[in-house]
Amino acid sequence: MPTHTEKRKMPYSADQMFALIADVEAYAEFLPWCQAARVRSRRSLEGVAGGEVIDADMVISFKVFRERFATRATLRPATGQNARVIDVEYLDGPFRYLNNHWSFTPDGPDACVVDFFVDFEFKSRTL
Template sequence: MPRHSETRQLPYTPEQMFDLVADVGRYAEFLPWVAAVRVRSNSATEMVADLIVGFKALRERFTSRVHKERPDHIRVDYLEGPLKHLSNDWKFRPDGKGGALVDFCVDFTFRNRVFEALAGQMFDTALRKMINAFEERAAVLYGAGGAAIGASGISSSSAHSAA
């Protein structure tokens, strides 16, 4: 099961990062491989959304429930699609300098072992593109310098396993 955990220090407030991640309806505007989004329901604490994810001729629909605990936590639970399991967890906390520490964890399992093996080979590259897309979107929405520190102040640490 591919799994990745990472913490990033970003020059945006925890509230700004929460708003960016919680705005699932706009993911198709900036996330690679997200072709379309349909928000089925949305409240202050929960959203159910379908994402059409594709690469070239392959397209799959994922349905997820997004649990929102403003301003510090978003948990995504997989409901339906080509996977056996998918879970993401986002935590946002002040870094003490006006920015945020963003903790991100994702793990998933494909139903098909062949897809699982292929995903494991491409997992790091795809994940980097997605993480970079969120950071670039934050710079577009909130300015490259963010709330406190410049882009050069971004740091990260990660732990990855594909078992």
């Protein structure tokens, strides 16, 4: 149902932006509507240097609604001019589905292009 795509040049390096989005535990500090985030498990991504797979729970709160959901984020850091990538898949919660993709492509030493995509549908029409 709702799909959102955005591409923006940011005045931060690809590594800085990748690290910000990879820091799941800090989401409640800077994401609107995120009340809490907790990492369930973290493991290395086989065959990808520095790669990780993170299973996490998030609590979102908006007006009278408060929902918990679980996701699995696959983090693929890169070096040089290659994009750093984070793919998020839905595990459990109020959605029928949730797909989320981030890429951070270097654009000079202190800038990058952030490409963001999210597609989701709630199970309930009241959400």
